[in-house]
Amino acid sequence: MLQIKVKILYNKKIKVNYFHLVLRIPKIAKDSLPGQFFNIKVSDTCEPLLRRPLSIHRVKGTNIEFLYEVVGRATQILSQRRPGEYLDVIGPLGNGFNLTPNTYNLTPILVAGGIGVAPLLFLADKLAYSVERRAYRKNKKFKLSAKRYPLNALVLIGAKSTGQVLRKKEFKALGCEVKIATDDASEGFKGKVTELLKNILPLAISHKPLAIYACGPRPMLKEIIRISKKYNIPTQVSLEEHMACGIGACxxxxxxxxxxxxxxxxxxxxxxxxxxxxVGKEEVG
Ligand SMILES: Cc1cc2nc3c(=O)[nH]c(=O)nc-3n(C[C@H](O)[C@H](O)[C@H](O)COP(=O)(O)OP(=O)(O)OC[C@H]3O[C@@H](n4cnc5c(N)ncnc54)[C@H](O)[C@@H]3O)c2cc1C
Ligand code: FES
Known part of the structure; x- marks a missing residue:
């Protein structure tokens, strides 16, 4: 974990309120794991005082990518920062998804609610890479290429409307099967992504042992855990709690x-x- 000033390479709106930020972080990019996050100081002044946590969305060489939604003051300021400017960041922080050798015997189901897609694309990248490496170890003649050994994962993406569905193309490029749920029926299944999961699980579980990885609003995660318990499916969830210090101190x-x-x-x-x-009442997701 480092505190470091890093250069903004790219920071552009991709759709509605969603932005794609790319930072050059050579010292730590290769050590970052899916599910970990950076705590970012969005301005050079003390307003806003607190850093804001953003999950690692992708790592490409020495660059770390983030996907964020403008929801308030800090993310608004961040969206106005320009390439060439510097950001003070601390990371990588926290514990990411736990990927053990047994992980690869299970078919992954990735469930994203809204901006919850952010850490899951990095997870899909890592899973696809590992699947490929394992194929390579079994057969040294095998040419390393993500296209030949696609990731056999199912990705469920929930959004309010089709305009807010994020990263469908990128998951497909890794070989994932992608299903969409929208609240307004503008794309895919009409309703919550948790309902879609409920519909899919009885058939999916009869084919292969599964593992679920999810990120999204609390009520959604709570419901996913409830459903997965019923089928005895190992499930990991990434929580997006409000944070202050971000380093375990407060x-x-x-x-x-x-x-x-x-x-x-x-x-x-x-x-x-x-x-x-x-604890507390969560509305069902
Ligand atoms: C580990 C972690 C990883 C995260 N990764 C991402 C990411 O990859 N992309 C992304 O867009 N966001 C992510 N978030 C959420 C992000 O940190 C907040 O949206 C951001 O801090 C909001 O700052 P703001 O000043 O713009 O909005 P604020 O003015 O602080 O808040 C605006 C509104 O959003 C709500 N809000 C703020 N923070 C959270 C939160 N953590 N959980 C639920 N509601 C919140 C507030 O209650 C308020 O209604 C992550 C949070 C955590 C803890
Ligand atoms: S934000 Fe987690 S301990 Fe301070």
Whole structure:
């Protein structure tokens, strides 16, 4: 983990309120893991005072990419920063998705709600790369190329409307099967992505053992965990709690778990679904 001033290479709107930010971070790009995040100081002044956490969206060479939604003051300021300017960042922070050798025996289902797509594309990149490496180790004649060994993953993306569906093309390019759920029926399944998951699971589970990885609003994650428990599917979720320090010092982001309180910024943001104890009322996602 480093605190470093890095150059903005690219920062452009991709659709509606969503922006794509690319930073050159040579020292740490290669050590970053899916699910980890950077805490970013969006301006050179003390307004806003707090850094803002953004998940790593992709790593390409020495560049780290982010996908963010403008929702308030800090993300608005960030959207106005220009290539060539510098940002003060701390990262990579937190614990990402836990990928063990057994992970690759399970068919991944990635479930994204809105901007929750951000860390899941990096996860798909990593899974595709590992699948390819394993194929290569089995057969040294095999030419390394993501196109020959596509990632056999199912990606479910939920959005309010078709204009807000993010990164469908990029997941498909990795070989994933992509299904969309929109609240207004403008694309794919009409309704919540959790309903889509519920519809798909009975058939999917009969073919192969599955693993679920999800990121999105709290109610959505809570519902996914409830559904996955029913089918006994290992599930990891990335939480996007409000944060202050982002480095484990202030206890401003604690979650109740079966092992006691854990800090989302330090022990998370990725947790096993069955370890979380939800408190408070979440609307069903
Ligand atoms: C580990 C982590 C990774 C994240 N990754 C991404 C990412 O990749 N892309 C992205 O767009 N956003 C991500 N977020 C959320 C992002 O940090 C917030 O949207 C951002 O801090 C908002 O700052 P703001 O000043 O623009 O808005 P604020 O003025 O702070 O908030 C605007 C509105 O958004 C709500 N809000 C703010 N932060 C959060 C939050 N963490 N969870 C739920 N609601 C919130 C506020 O309640 C308010 O209604 C992540 C958060 C965490 C904790
Ligand atoms: S934000 Fe301070 S401990 Fe997590």
């Amino acid at each position: 206890l401003g982001c604690v979650m109740n778990t079966k092992e006691g309180f854990k800090r989302v910024c330090k022990e998370g943001p990725v947790f096993n679904g069955d370890e979380i104890i939800w």
